Amino acid sequence: MSDPEVVVSAPGKVILFGEHAVVYGRKAIASSLDLRTHLEVHLLPDSTSVTLELPDIHLSKTWQMADLAAARPTDVDLKNPSPPSDQYLAALHRLAGTDADNTDARSLALLAFLYMYTSIHATARRCPAGRFHASSQLPPGAGLGSSAAYCTALAAGLLTMCDVITRQEGKNGADTAWCKDDLEVINSWAFQGERLIHGNPSGIDNSVSTFGGAISFKSGEISAFKSVAQLKILLVNTKVPRSTKVLVQGVRDRYNRLPAIMEPVLNSIEEISCTCEKVLQELGSPTVEIKENTQGKYYQVLEELVDICQCLLNAIGVGHPSLDKVSSITSKHGLHSKLTGAGGGGCALVLLRPDTAADVIDKVTTELRDCGFDVWETAIGARGVSQHS
Numbered sequence: 001m002s003d004p005e006v007v008v009s010a011p012g013k014v015i016l017f018g019e020h021a022v023v024y025g026r027k028a029i030a031s032s033l034d035l036r037t038h039l040e041v042h043l044l045p046d047s048t049s050v051t052l053e054l055p056d057i058h059l060s061k062t063w064q065m066a067d068l069a070a071a072r073p074t075d076v077d078l079k080n081p082s083p084p085s086d087q088y089l090a091a092l093h094r095l096a097g098t099d100a101d102n103t104d105a106r107s108l109a110l111l112a113f114l115y116m117y118t119s120i121h122a123t124a125r126r127c128p129a130g131r132f133h134a135s136s137q138l139p140p141g142a143g144l145g146s147s148a149a150y151c152t153a154l155a156a157g158l159l160t161m162c163d164v165i166t167r168q169e170g171k172n173g174a175d176t177a178w179c180k181d182d183l184e185v186i187n188s189w190a191f192q193g194e195r196l197i198h199g200n201p202s203g204i205d206n207s208v209s210t211f212g213g214a215i216s217f218k219s220g221e222i223s224a225f226k227s228v229a230q231l232k233i234l235l236v237n238t239k240v241p242r243s244t245k246v247l248v249q250g251v252r253d254r255y256n257r258l259p260a261i262m263e264p265v266l267n268s269i270e271e272i273s274c275t276c277e278k279v280l281q282e283l284g285s286p287t288v289e290i291k292e293n294t295q296g297k298y299y300q301v302l303e304e305l306v307d308i309c310q311c312l313l314n315a316i317g318v319g320h321p322s323l324d325k326v327s328s329i330t331s332k333h334g335l336h337s338k339l340t341g342a343g344g345g346g347c348a349l350v351l352l353r354p355d356t357a358a359d360v361i362d363k364v365t366t367e368l369r370d371c372g373f374d375v376w377e378t379a380i381g382a383r384g385v386s387q388h389s
């Protein structure tokens with residue numbers, strides 16, 4: 001088999017604080033994860049078809065180029081994409097073989113691909129026939145930003161193929177990243193893809209996947225945030241399936257019914273993000289003396305923030321009995337956990353102190369695994385979207 005024309009990858013993310021509230025313009029804090037989605041594009045010069053292979057969701061689908069070309073819109077700003085019109089969206093649904101109410105994994109993944117392929121192809125006119133193969137180390141639909149990693153990798157791959165952004169030539173097989181302006185373009189397309197999967201995303205997940213590292217994010221404003229990388233966390237996947245789109249809509253419905261109750265809850269969640277930001281900045285301060293004398297005090301605050309945030313997320317309706325189970329097991333061992341991502345099942349994070357004893361981590365891990373959950377210690381702050389040569 002020939003070498004792929006383009007290979008790109010994009011990381012998942014973990015949200016420390018601020019999920020859901022960030023959709024309402026409140027601050028959130030998140031970091032990239034060392035689990036990535038890879039996209040390989042193989043050109044098929046003698047073919048007239050485009051194939052999308054998504055082994056993680058057991059999907060492979062082929063279209064004729066002419067059918068894709070017929071659906072493409074006429075007015076696309078490649079550097080500043082906008083959401084599809086109703087007519088264009090209906091054409092994408094016809095190509096995907098789905099209807100507008102479908103929220104299943106396959107329909108959403110197809111829609112995001114078809115939107116980006118046809119739109120980017122529309123103006124660039126250079127996306128040839130090919131085989132697109134995307135696979136991930138991230139569990140899909142578990143709160144670790146699998147949809148954003150998928151959309152970011154698709155955007156980077158398609159924009160590179162069509163020369164909308166500058167192709168990266170790594171030396172000696174090294175991975176490379178794009179310049180800031182090209183990353184902004186990738187991020188804008190990934191955000192539009194996320195809109196099709198999530199309905200109303202804040203943009204935090206695609207921003208982390210694009211730029212990597214740790215960020216604080218508020219209303220589209222991104223600030224890099226170095227001191228998060230020092231945190232040690234365990235991730236727990238309850239394996240309870242859920243959809244971010246459905247959960248975000250559920251919070252919206254509760255907000256619309258009870259705005260005066262929801263507003264202060266969202267404000268409290270934002271205060272948690274702000275307090276976390278301050279604590280992490282102080283914890284990351286180079287003054288070793290301060291760190292040694294007061295580290296415990298800072299961790300006590302972070303642990304309290306984790307506990308309060310988990311209660312507030314339950315209050316806005318995104319908890320789940322499996323996540324309560326994680327909290328009750330971790331608290332028995334003196335550890336603190338909260339859901340991460342959209343909730344409703346999926347993943348929780350457990351905050352560890354630098355001096356949390358290995359046998360405590362072992363015991364809590366065993367007990368969580370006995371419940372059928374996946375548990376692993378993770379490195380945060382991985383690099384953003386990259387091209388591999």
Ligand SMILES: Nc1ncnc2c1ncn2[C@@H]1O[C@H](COP(=O)(O)OP(=O)(O)OP(=O)(O)O)[C@@H](O)[C@H]1O
Nearest residue numbers: 105108109136141142143144145146147244341342
């Ligand atoms: N590896 C993959 N292959 C194909 N589609 C994927 C893949 N990963 C994610 N997706 C698409 O993203 C959807 C999951 O997105 P969703 O936003 O619900 O979960 P998430 O992004 O993992 O969690 P969160 O948004 O809470 O971080 C899947 O239903 C599918 O459409």
Ligand SMILES: C[C@@](O)(CCO)CC(=O)[O-]
Nearest residue numbers: 019020201202203341342
């Ligand atoms: C639940 C949410 O806040 C995070 C999902 O990872 C949705 C979003 O910000 O788009």
Ligand SMILES: [Mg+2]
Nearest residue numbers: 145147148244
């Ligand atoms: Mg998502």
